[in-house]
């Protein structure tokens with residue numbers, strides 16, 4: 001089967017951080033693996049007046065690491081063209097249309113176009129409109145729009161944004177990126193759940209006691225402070241990545257492993273999220289900010305951050321998916337910056353056996369742990385017999401998968417997602433209804449917080465958040481499985 005793709009990429013925000021750090025290296029990987037060969041070209045656009053030569057140099061630099069072949073990087077960069085372009089200026093789209101047409105012919109692309117909007121969402125509507133009105137979309141190939149997060153800052157703004165895009169592009173041409181859905185171990189959730197009868201049978205409120213999702217980062221806000229100050233951890237990480245993980249963990253088994261069936265079940269799971277009243281928000285959610293400590297700046301001392309900022313850099317919460325299989329199972333989530341360690345992990349804690357027949361021998365919990373980062377790993381914690389004449393029990397970890405044992409290099413999330421978009425497979429992109437239900441849940445929390453007089457509590461940089469996040473679980477007689485000490 002010929003896996004080579006033919007496409008013209010037009011990247012809006014071609015001079016930006018995301019394009020340089022993620023998009024060009026991912027395209028290069030696809031080139032090195034043969035998915036992109038002769039029949040592709042990339043137009044980078046942004047306002048600054050770069051030349052093609054300068055742009056190609058930027059691209060070469062961004063794809064070059066220790067092992068990169070200089071010849072391949074040079075050949076790859078030859079496919080890149082730069083067009084200085086202000087997205088608000090209609091005249092500029094006329095020039096863009098001509099360049100796109102010329103490159104389509106030069107590289108025999110056949111009209112396939114992928115428009116990557118790697119810039120502030122406030123421009124998305126105007127770009128979509130101009131792509132249509134200035135005939136940059138073709139009628140002899142596909143026209144797909146890849147859209148970066150954040151998709152709005154609440155439900156009304158997301159709906160407005162969706163409507164403005166929807167006037168020009170049908171839902172099946174819109175690929176809303178959530179890069180967590182391109183991560184290998186996040187994609188492994190479906191394999192573990194639906195590929196093993198053992199877990200398929202136990203994956204419900206009869207056997208699962210609680211679920212814990214941790215997305216912790218060691219870094220602070222770095223150079224994205226301006227954006228972060230308007231978002232906070234709730235909008236930056238919970239509305240998208242965490243709720244997407246929740247939907248993958250709690251959705252019913254899809255009728256088939258296809259885009260339509262998977263998305264249907266994810267939408268259903270997100271629709272079943274319990275939307276909290278302000279009192280329930282107070283009880284079930286904790287927000288916090290990193291404080292000045294251990295020689296590191298506190299959040300309010302960072303550049304571009306107001307010294308009275310109330311933006312949360314940490315969120316912990318307990319949520320419920322009120323579906324037949326998951327109602328009653330607390331799902332504890334936490335995410336934050338300047339925490340002890342960069343890690344993304346999911347712990348599924350199973351219920352205790354109904355009766356311990358081993359007398360004074362204590363039984364440990366069965367816990368299935370999926371570590372997404374730093375290394376992909378899956379463990380199952382089990383009770384087994386201690387070796388020896390006497391009967392004693394011990395807890396052991398069954399190592400179900402270790403990335404080291406599989407020599408295939410793990411593709412970067414963006415690389416996988418761009419290839420999916422080229423193939424027209426939107427399974428790992430978020431449907432509008434998923435976005436809408438996620439905002440509905442998050443808006444209830446945000447609105448309650450905005451009305452609270454208290455500022456976020458503080459936590460020490462390098463810790464796993466404030467003690468309130470531990471108390472949230474202690475209140476239910478639970479505790480976080482992952483502590484930084486391990």
Ligand SMILES: NC(=O)C1=CN([C@@H]2O[C@H](COP(=O)(O)OP(=O)(O)OC[C@H]3O[C@@H](n4cnc5c(N)ncnc54)[C@H](OP(=O)(O)O)[C@@H]3O)[C@@H](O)[C@H]2O)C=CC1
Pocket residue numbers: 012013014015016017018019045046047048085086087088117118119120121148149150
């Ligand atoms: N960076 C990251 O790690 C991540 C980014 N994202 C999202 O990706 C998007 C891009 O982020 P990022 O690359 O960091 O942002 P940057 O600020 O680095 O880039 C913004 C880009 O937009 C261009 N631009 C701004 N105004 C205009 C205009 N009027 N006309 C044409 N071009 C314009 C800028 O170039 P110029 O000034 O030359 O016009 C620049 O290329 C955002 O939606 C962000 O939320 C999502 C996840 C991670």
Ligand SMILES: O=C1O[C@H](COP(=O)(O)O)[C@@H](O)[C@H](O)[C@H]1O
Pocket residue numbers: 179217236237344
């Ligand atoms: O979307 C975002 O994700 C990153 C964390 O992504 P990861 O792949 O490194 O886990 C986060 O730093 C950023 O604030 C947020 O916008």
